[in-house]
Amino acid sequence: MKKYLNFSLSQKILIICISSLSIFLGMLYIYHIKHAESLYYQNAVTQIYNKITDFKLSVITNLDNNGSIHGLKGLNEECSSLKDSIPFAQYCALIDNNGVSLAHSIPQNVGITYDDDVTKKAINAPTQSMFVSQLPSGKKLIIFSSPLRIVAEEQVGIVQIALLPEALTANLVLYRNKTLVLGLLVVALFCFTLFYLLKINIILPFRRLMDTIVHFFHKGELEVSDQQQSIQEMSELVDFFNDMSENMKRDSFFKIGFAQEVLKRKNAEEYLELSEKKYKSIIDHIHEVIMLTRPDGTLTYISPSCKAVLGYEPAELLNKNLWIAHPQDAERVYEVLKRALGGERGEDFEYRIVTKTGEEKWITHSWQPLKKDNKLQLIVNVIREITKRKHMENDLLMANQDLMKNQELLKDMIQDIHKTQQQLKDTQDQLIQAEKMSAVGLLAGGVAHEVKNPLGVIIQGVNYLSKKLGDKSENVVEVLEMMRLSVKRADNIVKGLVDFAKSPKILLQQENINKCIEKTLNDIGATVDPQKINIIKELQSDLPDILINNTKLEQAFMNLFINAVQAMPDGGTLTVKSYLSELKKLGNSVGRRKEDRFDLGERSVIIEIEDTGEGFNETSLKRAFEPFFTTHGPRDGAGLGLAVCKNIIEMHKGHLFIDSEEGEGAKVYVHLKVEDISEEVPDS
Amino acid sequence: MFKKKILLIDDEVDFGRIVKMNLELLDDSYDVSLARNGKEGVKKAISLRPHLIILDILMPHMNGFEVIKRLKENDKTSIIPVVMLTAKADEESKIMAAQLFNEDYVTKPIEAPELKEKIDAVLKRTQNI
Numbered sequence A: 001m002k003k004y005l006n007f008s009l010s011q012k013i014l015i016i017c018i019s020s021l022s023i024f025l026g027m028l029y030i031y032h033i034k035h036a037e038s039l040y041y042q043n044a045v046t047q048i049y050n051k052i053t054d055f056k057l058s059v060i061t062n063l064d065n066n067g068s069i070h071g072l073k074g075l076n077e078e079c080s081s082l083k084d085s086i087p088f089a090q091y092c093a094l095i096d097n098n099g100v101s102l103a104h105s106i107p108q109n110v111g112i113t114y115d116d117d118v119t120k121k122a123i124n125a126p127t128q129s130m131f132v133s134q135l136p137s138g139k140k141l142i143i144f145s146s147p148l149r150i151v152a153e154e155q156v157g158i159v160q161i162a163l164l165p166e167a168l169t170a171n172l173v174l175y176r177n178k179t180l181v182l183g184l185l186v187v188a189l190f191c192f193t194l195f196y197l198l199k200i201n202i203i204l205p206f207r208r209l210m211d212t213i214v215h216f217f218h219k220g221e222l223e224v225s226d227q228q229q230s231i232q233e234m235s236e237l238v239d240f241f242n243d244m245s246e247n248m249k250r251d252s253f254f255k256i257g258f259a260q261e262v263l264k265r266k267n268a269e270e271y272l273e274l275s276e277k278k279y280k281s282i283i284d285h286i287h288e289v290i291m292l293t294r295p296d297g298t299l300t301y302i303s304p305s306c307k308a309v310l311g312y313e314p315a316e317l318l319n320k321n322l323w324i325a326h327p328q329d330a331e332r333v334y335e336v337l338k339r340a341l342g343g344e345r346g347e348d349f350e351y352r353i354v355t356k357t358g359e360e361k362w363i364t365h366s367w368q369p370l371k372k373d374n375k376l377q378l379i380v381n382v383i384r385e386i387t388k389r390k391h392m393e394n395d396l397l398m399a400n401q402d403l404m405k406n407q408e409l410l411k412d413m414i415q416d417i418h419k420t421q422q423q424l425k426d427t428q429d430q431l432i433q434a435e436k437m438s439a440v441g442l443l444a445g446g447v448a449h450e451v452k453n454p455l456g457v458i459i460q461g462v463n464y465l466s467k468k469l470g471d472k473s474e475n476v477v478e479v480l481e482m483m484r485l486s487v488k489r490a491d492n493i494v495k496g497l498v499d500f501a502k503s504p505k506i507l508l509q510q511e512n513i514n515k516c517i518e519k520t521l522n523d524i525g526a527t528v529d530p531q532k533i534n535i536i537k538e539l540q541s542d543l544p545d546i547l548i549n550n551t552k553l554e555q556a557f558m559n560l561f562i563n564a565v566q567a568m569p570d571g572g573t574l575t576v577k578s579y580l581s582e583l584k585k586l587g588n589s590v591g592r593r594k595e596d597r598f599d600l601g602e603r604s605v606i607i608e609i610e611d612t613g614e615g616f617n618e619t620s621l622k623r624a625f626e627p628f629f630t631t632h633g634p635r636d637g638a639g640l641g642l643a644v645c646k647n648i649i650e651m652h653k654g655h656l657f658i659d660s661e662e663g664e665g666a667k668v669y670v671h672l673k674v675e676d677i678s679e680e681v682p683d684s
Numbered sequence B: 001m002f003k004k005k006i007l008l009i010d011d012e013v014d015f016g017r018i019v020k021m022n023l024e025l026l027d028d029s030y031d032v033s034l035a036r037n038g039k040e041g042v043k044k045a046i047s048l049r050p051h052l053i054i055l056d057i058l059m060p061h062m063n064g065f066e067v068i069k070r071l072k073e074n075d076k077t078s079i080i081p082v083v084m085l086t087a088k089a090d091e092e093s094k095i096m097a098a099q100l101f102n103e104d105y106v107t108k109p110i111e112a113p114e115l116k117e118k119i120d121a122v123l124k125r126t127q128n129i
Helices: A009-061 A076-085 A117-124 A166-218 A232-250 A258-285 A306-310 A330-341 A387-469 A474-500 A513-525 A550-566 A618-623 A641-651 B013-026 B038-048 B064-073 B091-101 B112-128
Strands: A089-096 A101-104 A129-134 A140-149 A155-163 A289-293 A299-302 A346-354 A360-372 A375-385 A509-511 A533-539 A546-548 A572-582 A603-611 A655-660 A666-673 B004-009 B030-035 B052-055 B082-086 B104-107
Touching: A009 A076, A009 A140, A009 A155, A009 A166, A076 A089, A076 A101, A117 A129, A117 A140, A117 A155, A166 A232, A289 A306, A306 A375, A330 A346, A330 A375, A360 A387, A387 A474, A387 B013, A387 B112, A509 A513, A513 A533, A513 A546, A513 A550, A513 A572, A513 A603, A546 A550, A546 A666, A550 A572, A550 A603, A550 A641, A550 A666, A641 A655, B004 B013, B004 B038, B004 B112, B013 B030, B013 B112, B030 B038, B038 B052, B038 B064, B052 B064, B052 B112, B064 B082, B082 B112, B104 B112
Parallel strands: A533 A572, B004 B030, B004 B052, B052 B082, B082 B104
Antiparallel strands: A089 A101, A089 A155, A129 A140, A140 A155, A289 A299, A289 A375, A346 A360, A360 A375, A509 A546, A572 A603, A603 A666, A655 A666
């Protein structure tokens, strides 16, 4: 329906005008036709009666002298003429007062009597009369009758004419049709004229004005103006528009592009509308909950996702304060939200909430205050559920803790393994050392016998030659003495080897270590030059007796003293101290390790042998106790002295170590057990 | 002249010979006989009945301790003092000698004067007994 009503303005004006004109002309036509019909009918009746009157004059002319109507003869032809002169006439008859047909347009009907009511009424009617008679066939006839008076106006009969109804209306229909065609032509002419005038005077100017406005507002063409002034109102409208256009052109705002601004604004509005739709669609479908909060904490907007996250419908929360924090997190949430309502910005604040159904969830909450004139207007909140992530984090944390524990265990295990490995290595080293010592021992045992026999022969030979030839030549004596000393040195080397590979079992006795030290110092003192070597003794007098083997310890101390003296070729001071002390420092065989010989805090007799000689360098210090390692020449020993000393001290379950730096002398420490030493010490 | 008969039992022939020469050079009262192994030593000890026996320990077939054992078992030789002379200078040998046989002990290489002192000391002790 709307489609048909959606006409243009010109079409609407045209339709209204044509409709109005048609109604008007239609009513006019109906009125005119009615009026014309009445006139035309009266005219037709009058013409019929006039013809009847003419017929009657003809009849009177043909009357005989006595004026008897019955003498009329040969009037049938006049009847026929009358009938023919009137369209749609059926018959024409001259009837006397008795109803007998005297003359008739149909000659056969002459002499018949009309006794019908219409004829009777017509005979009795004093004036002209008109009746409507219906034939038995249903056909209607209009009967015109007029009385025939000849003398003194005495009626002698009537003239009767029967007509079909069309006789009165035939011309009327023709007239009506003509009038209608004429009317339609007038309407068509009027419409055309009206349409032409409308188009020229209204539609075309209006369209031009519209185009101008469109150019002006839509395309921003400020130079456009309409000069059309065809009609007064349109002229005024155009003038108004032109004035407005001129004003706009003068206006600076419009000079920089009002039209463009309008266009931009229109585009911006369209973009804004599109953007709003887009963002609304996004907000409606994202998992995060978007909330807008007033400064008083009430909600002005909350996105539909709140149903899934919080369990509430948006309508349930609007214009209300939302408080769903878990009781355990309530305090910190309150503090943070208070800052948020104070205008602070916040990101990724994580806490627990309780949903409408009582379910506990983790969320992360970020918010951004919107301010105007430094006054808080709204707070934009974004809430995202992170329950799964939190559970995963928790699982990860637990797993991490387990991992840390396992790592610690692993570290402990690795440390144990390292420790065990070190112990194994130490044991291996000890075994290797023991194996080496065993091999050396076996070697020494074999060598001792095999070497000492020839040495015995040589020394006996030297003795013999000395006895026999000694007195004869000084050189012989000197050579024999050199041979004797060489044999002695060789013998000492062999003895050292044998001592190094000695039997582990030694005899121990409770004795004062100071006696052993003093005896050895006396022995060494006799061999050194007192001018070069200063010997200082600081022996604690009240030392307890300890289990020792005097001979072995003398051998050990002798080796240590000789080493000290040899370390001071240019002279120096040899200081020997003995004292009782608690071992308070870990290391140097003090501790809880299996290989440690002393417990921390255990009492020990300590002997210090200090020289002011060359000292040990780092390499020498590390290798000092290795068999056959020596820093001296071959005449000063085979490098077994310190190794033998260490073995002897270890036979006593003691410990021997050296503290030295190159060029600053050396200090040898001997720690000996004070108690818990069995009578026979097994292999160290 | 009274001769001090000494029997040296040692498988080292050269050593025995040079010791014999030295001892006899140092003291002409010494009459040193030599045996090159334990078995010969026991035989000579029984036949010669020396005043003192110098006995090497490490010898093939019969070592010094077995020789001592044989000598102690034989009445003719049981009282003869023995000075153990060996290159086996470890403590174990000394302990064994001292504890089992109560004998003196010297180690190679020993110088002739030292050996003479030891022989004289032992002879003196046994004469005192």
